[in-house]
Amino acid sequence: MSLNPVIDKLGRRIRLALIGGGPGSFIGRMHRSAARLDGRYDIVAAVLSSNPEKSRKAGAEIGLPEERAYSDVPVMLAAEAAGDDGADAIAIMTPNIYHHPYAIAAMDAGFDVICDKPLTNSIADAEEIVARVKKTGRVFCLTHNYTGYPLVRQARAMVEAGEIGELRLVQVEYVQGGKADESKKDDPTAHRGWKFDPAKSGPSLVLGDIGTHAHHLLRFITGKEIAELSAEVGSIVPGRVVHDYTGALLRLEGGARGVFWVTQAAAGIENSLKIRVSGNKGSIEWWQEVPQRLSYSPLGEPAQIRTPNGPGTYPVSARACRVVAGHPEGFPEAFANIYSDAAEAIAARITGTEPDPHAMWFPTAADGLAGMRFTFACLESAKNGGAWTAL
Numbered sequence: 442m443s444l445n446p447v448i449d450k451l452g453r454r455i456r457l458a459l460i461g462g463g464p465g466s467f468i469g470r471m472h473r474s475a476a477r478l479d480g481r482y483d484i485v486a487a488v489l490s491s492n493p494e495k496s497r498k499a500g501a502e503i504g505l506p507e508e509r510a511y512s513d514v515p516v517m518l519a520a521e522a523a524g525d526d527g528a529d530a531i532a533i534m535t536p537n538i539y540h541h542p543y544a545i546a547a548m549d550a551g552f553d554v555i556c557d558k559p560l561t562n563s564i565a566d567a568e569e570i571v572a573r574v575k576k577t578g579r580v581f582c583l584t585h586n587y588t589g590y591p592l593v594r595q596a597r598a599m600v601e602a603g604e605i606g607e608l609r610l611v612q613v614e615y616v617q618g619g620k621a622d623e624s625k626k627d628d629p630t631a632h633r634g635w636k637f638d639p640a641k642s643g644p645s646l647v648l649g650d651i652g653t654h655a656h657h658l659l660r661f662i663t664g665k666e667i668a669e670l671s672a673e674v675g676s677i678v679p680g681r682v683v684h685d686y687t688g689a690l691l692r693l694e695g696g697a698r699g700v701f702w703v704t705q706a707a708a709g710i711e712n713s714l715k716i717r718v719s720g721n722k723g724s725i726e727w728w729q730e731v732p733q734r735l736s737y738s739p740l741g742e743p744a745q746i747r748t749p750n751g752p753g754t755y756p757v758s759a760r761a762c763r764v765v766a767g768h769p770e771g772f773p774e775a776f777a778n779i780y781s782d783a784a785e786a787i788a789a790r791i792t793g794t795e796p797d798p799h800a801m802w803f804p805t806a807a808d809g810l811a812g813m814r815f816t817f818a819c820l821e822s823a824k825n826g827g828a829w830t831a832l
Contacts, residue, residue, distance in 0.1 A: 447796050448481060451788040457482045458521055458528035458552075460514055460543050461535035463489030463499040465632060468557060471776050472534050472584070473503065478777035481784035485528055486521055488514050514543060518550045530555060530580070530787055537649060538641045541566040544581070544806075548573050553580040553787045555780065559653045560809025562643035564817055567810040574806045580790055582783035583804040585657040587714060589778035591749045591761040591770055592735040594802065596662045596718070596725050598755035599737070599747075606722030606740075608663055611691070611699035613716045615655040620685050621708040623678055637683055645674060645816060646683040651714075652703045652819075653812040657804060658716055659701070660811065665693045667815060669831045670701075674823035677706040687819055692829075733769045757799040779803050 457476055462469020469489070476482040486509040489499035493512030500510020511517035521527035530553040533543050541561045547554050560583055561567045574581045587593060599605065620627075627637040635641040636650070643649040660666065672689035676682070685706040691699030714729035723739035735747040747753055750766040761778045763770065782803040789796035814832050822830040 445785060445797075447785050447788045447792070447794050447800075450792045450794055454481055454483045455530055455784050455787050456485045456526065456528045457555075458485060458517060458531050459487035459489065460517075460531060460533045460547075461489065461539070462532075464495060466534070468534050471586075471773060472532055472555075472557070472780075474773050475586075475776040475780040476532065478773070479781045479784075481781055482530075485509060485526070486511060486517055488512065488517050515546070518546055518552070522550045522552070529553060529791065530783075533557060536635045536641045537562050537643050541570060544570050545573055548577045548579045548581075551577075551579075553582075553783075553790065555582045555584065555783055556809075557584050558657075558804075558809065559643065559649045559812055559816070560806060561813060562649070564810070564813045567806070567813040571806045571810050578790070580783060580786045581806040582779060582786070583806060583809045584776065584779050585654055585661075585804040585808065586772070586776040586779050587654055587658055587729060588661045588802065588804060589761060589775035589782075590727075590729075590732050591754075591758045592727055592732060592747065593658070593662065594761055595735055595747055595749075595755055595758035596716075596727055597664070597802075598757050599725060600662060600664065600718065600720075602755070604723065604737070604739070605718060605720030605725060608665060608693070608695060608697040608718070608720050610719040611659055611663055611693065611697060611716070613655045613659045613699070614702040614713070615651040615715075616703070616707045616710050616713040617651060617705045618707045618710040620678065620681075620705040627681060627683060639683065642683070643816075644820060645687070647685050647687055647703055647705055648674070648816045648819060651705065652687055652701075652816065653809075655701060655703050655714065655716075656812055656815045657808055658714070659699065660808070661802075661804075662716060662718055663693065663697070665695060665697065666811070667699070667818075667832055668692050668694050669829050670815075670818055670822055671827045671829045672701075672819040672822040673827055674819050677704060687823075689819055689822070732771070732775070757802065760797075760799050 490496040531547040532555040689701040726736040785800040
């Protein structure tokens, strides 16, 4: 078995059904790989496309029996809820507009939920999901997968342990260049073109796509909420209708100051997510493109580099390490850590067992709601000329 007492008590793998993530979907492959990596899930059913024929064909391609490669979400939820070997949990990886209705329907049908970010396109929808989680008692995991990296968890543990002292400053940035090429038109009809349709992708493309990741990373490591902000939201590429840039000054609860910057239009940049957290006793810094290094600079002492499984590793970081010291951790593994933790939480709910507290660090619906409130506060601040706006 898994050598995890909670999973072992369940006596089987979590049965997982998928909504979305079909042909040509990068994030769909990531979800399926993450679910399978630790052997804690069996993918038993799916609706992989809104096109019934494509959905059935894609289901066969990932090894599903014909009768469980569904063409319709309500039909799948009803059938899986009724079956003796039906799914335990639903993983949602659709365009953003469908996260809310499918999550609500899944919980109402008795399923736990793993959902891609952002949680929803509105605060009201996010609040409804949070309320439904409380009402149903279902596990809800939001895949802000960067918090699955061992050294991100190490950073949070160091902050909690007081290694940097009282929080003073935070700088977080997520910089991409995929939308910098002005010769490529923003075509809502192209592959993944739904991202250029605000009705489907939400009120701000850059905030929904990557801003929610940067926002959650800041909250996850510091343990602090943002009290108010002053933001500029807009487009760098001339003529672009959707947002590709946001910059904000932050005031965190407790008095710390912060800077937030995200863009998808920085020419030549690939996927640069960085965070620096400073207290009165030192600073820590992490960069996703070199995820196996966490810089620690204590006040008045030589700077240090913390590594996965190296000296000073906290238990919650060691739990997420998959390789021996000196070897790199990767994006798929971080994604799998989120899935693995959710599996333990789901198994614990089913069996009435207490999970390892370290397994409960995965993002939840409440984190998704916080992301929506941050997004709309940025938009409100920008509309008012960067006026300080409370969350």
